[in-house]
Amino acid sequence: xxxxxxxxxxxxxxxxxxxxxxxxxxxxxxxxxxxxxxxxxxxxxxxxxxxxxxxxxxxxxxxxxxxxxxxxxxxxxxxxxxxxxxxxxxxxxxxxxxxxxxxxxxxxxxxxxxxxxxxxxxxxxxxxxxxxxxxxxxxxxxxxxxxxxxxxxxxxxxxxxxxxxxxxxxxxxxxxxxxxxxxxxxxxxxxxxxxxxxxxxxxxxxxxxxxxxxxxxxxxxxxxxxxxxxxxxxxxxxxxxxxxxxxxxxxxxxxxxxxxxxxxxxxxxxxxxxxxxxxxxxxxxxxxxxxxxxxxxxxxxxxx
Amino acid sequence: xxxxxxxxxxxxxxxxxxxxxxxxxxxxxxxxxxxxxxxxxxxxxxxxxxxxxxxxxxxxxxxxxxxxxxxxxxxxxxxxxxxxxxxxxxxxxxxxxxxxxxxxx
Numbered sequence: 001x002x003x004x005x006x007x008x009x010x011x012x013x014x015x016x017x018x019x020x021x022x023x024x025x026x027x028x029x030x031x032x033x034x035x036x037x038x039x040x041x042x043x044x045x046x047x048x049x050x051x052x053x054x055x056x057x058x059x060x061x062x063x064x065x066x067x068x069x070x071x072x073x074x075x076x077x078x079x080x081x082x083x084x085x086x087x088x089x090x091x092x093x094x095x096x097x098x099x100x101x102x103x104x105x106x107x108x109x110x111x112x113x114x115x116x117x118x119x120x121x122x123x124x125x126x127x128x129x130x131x132x133x134x135x136x137x138x139x140x141x142x143x144x145x146x147x148x149x150x151x152x153x154x155x156x157x158x159x160x161x162x163x164x165x166x167x168x169x170x171x172x173x174x175x176x177x178x179x180x181x182x183x184x185x186x187x188x189x190x191x192x193x194x195x196x197x198x199x200x201x202x203x204x205x206x207x208x209x210x211x212x213x214x215x216x217x218x219x220x221x222x223x224x225x226x227x228x229x230x231x232x233x234x235x236x237x238x239x240x241x242x243x244x245x246x247x248x249x250x251x252x253x254x255x256x257x258x259x260x261x262x263x264x265x266x267x268x269x270x271x272x273x274x275x276x277x278x279x280x281x282x283x284x285x286x287x288x289x290x291x292x293x294x295x296x297x298x299x300x301x302x303x304x
Numbered sequence: 305x306x307x308x309x310x311x312x313x314x315x316x317x318x319x320x321x322x323x324x325x326x327x328x329x330x331x332x333x334x335x336x337x338x339x340x341x342x343x344x345x346x347x348x349x350x351x352x353x354x355x356x357x358x359x360x361x362x363x364x365x366x367x368x369x370x371x372x373x374x375x376x377x378x379x380x381x382x383x384x385x386x387x388x389x390x391x392x393x394x395x396x397x398x399x400x401x402x403x404x405x406x407x408x409x
Contacts, residue, residue: 039343039351041361072400115306116362117381119333127343136344142336168344196395196405210341218334218387223396228388254394275399 012101013163019096020059023089026149026288028059029132032165036131043113044123046158050106055163057093058125058132060152061086066290069278077272083110083153090155103161110155118227119217129154133166138174139202140191140276141215147173150289151277172210176281180208191276197223200276223273230258306374314374321379324369328379331368333359 013030020028033056037045046053064080090107097105113122126144129135135144135152145151147169179189183204186193192200199219203211221227233255240246249255277283288294306314329335337357342350355364362376369376399405 035346038348041355041364043361043363070401073396074400076400077396116377117384119384120361130343131346137338137341142338168346172341172344194404196399197392198407211339213336213338215336216334217336218329218384219392221384222389222392226390226393228385229390229393231385232388232390254390271393271396273396275396275405278400279404 007101007161009161009163012161015100016057016093016097016163020057020089020093023092024061024085025059025089026062026152026294027134027146028057029129029134029166030163031056031058031128031132032167035165036127039131040124040127044121046123046128049108049123050104050158050160052104052160053158055159055161055165056108056128056132057090057157057159057163058129058134058154059086059089059093059156060129060134060146060149060154061089062149062290062294063151063153063277063283064290066284066292069274069284073273073275076274080272080274081153083155086153086155090157093157094159097157097159097161101161103159105157105159105161108156108158118225119221123156125154125156128156131165131168133168136169136172136174137210137213138172138191138280138282139179139189139200139204139210139213140174140195140280141200141217141220142213143277145172145174145280145282146286147171147282148286148288150286151280151283173282173286174210175204175208177208178281180204190279190281194279195220195276196273220273224271226258226271229271230262233258306377309374311378314372314378316375316378320375321382324371324376325379325383327369328365328376329383331356331360331365332362332380334380334384335359 017028033046033053036056037047046056061082063082068076068080087110094105094107097103108123110125111122112118113120129144130137134154135146138145175189183189192202197219199216201214205211233249237246237249240249283289288297336359339354340350342354362380363373366373366376395405
């Protein structure tokens with residue numbers, strides 16, 4: 001099979017995925033765009049972003065180092081996320097595709113749709129990655145988990161180049177056997193039990209598979225997004241009749257942290273929480289979950 | 305406000321927020337409920353059947369509740385701000401290392 005420019009789509013796909021991995025992606029794949037067009041709701045489908053898109057490339061990068069799991073939560077919130085690396089690779093990949101194959105391509109913005117407030121993204125990068133076979137939905141609020149790489153951050157590229165799609169994972173690694181055991185004993189998996197927002201609930205069936213996942217995103221957002229925190233503080237300050245109350249609303253030690261984070265443009269703006277992943281055996285102990293394990297698997301050739 | 309419109313322009317009142325707020329909240333992505341693993345299995349029938357639980361767009365919610373998309377958008381975003389509680393974030397100060405969350409802490 002050959003496409004435009006006499007290009008073999010399989011060869012083009014191999015070169016694009018190789019580019020992503022060479023730049024630091026642990027995994028990369030092509031999602032079936034027709035499946036995405038059916039699953040994503042109107043307004044959030046790939047062709048709502050790039051009308052002539054024929055392929056969606058998803059890629060994933062590893063999370064933080066193993067050492068990071070041992071630090072206090074208040075510190076991990078500033079550096080735990082590694083999604084910037086994924087975005088950088090995807091951005092470069094779009095340029096690579098246009099340069100190498102002369103086919104229009106875009107870096108898919110991971111941002112919120114400005115017509116929908118602060119909690120509805122343009123596109124679901126999670127959906128792209130899942131359909132491309134890069135991870136499966138977990139009981140931890142549908143965070144994708146991979147049986148070998150554990151917990152990753154994802155980015156997507158859309159292109160008018162037609163590439164053969166991959167399939168979703170054949171099996172879901174969540175819940176791990178130890179999590180299913182804890183559920184049988186206590187009715188909760190570790191992620192449900194130790195979530196500081198208590199936003200996770202669910203059921204595991206007798207075979208140890210996910211039966212139901214319930215995630216209260218709004219509760220999770222109180223620890224992980226905080227987009228409403230600053231306007232809330234400003235409203236309290238504006239509503240205050242007493243100057244002392246106004247000062248407290250703006251400069252109380254708990255509130256002044258937001259000014260710091262905004263001033264420095266913290267990568268974890270305004271908050272991040274990793275407690276469900278900290279206790280997840282797949283995120284922390286998958287065979288290639290961190291640079292130490294990956295280096296060991298490759299005979300010490302890489303720590304990335 | 306959506307596209308510069310005010311609450312009166314699009315017909316949203318506090319009474320409307322009281323009446324429809326709970327339904328809008330449950331149908332939005334603020335609460336997500338999934339049975340089985342339908343996306344991974346590309347089970348399109350199950351995906352469609354589960355949309356009210358997995359989170360609908362404002363337009364889809366509007367169709368279901370006989371509201372306009374702008375009304376749902378405004379109700380949802382106002383509720384996201386009003387229900388947002390800054391206090392739980394402080395729980396993170398006690399966690400990490402070997403310390404895990406306990407409901408009584």
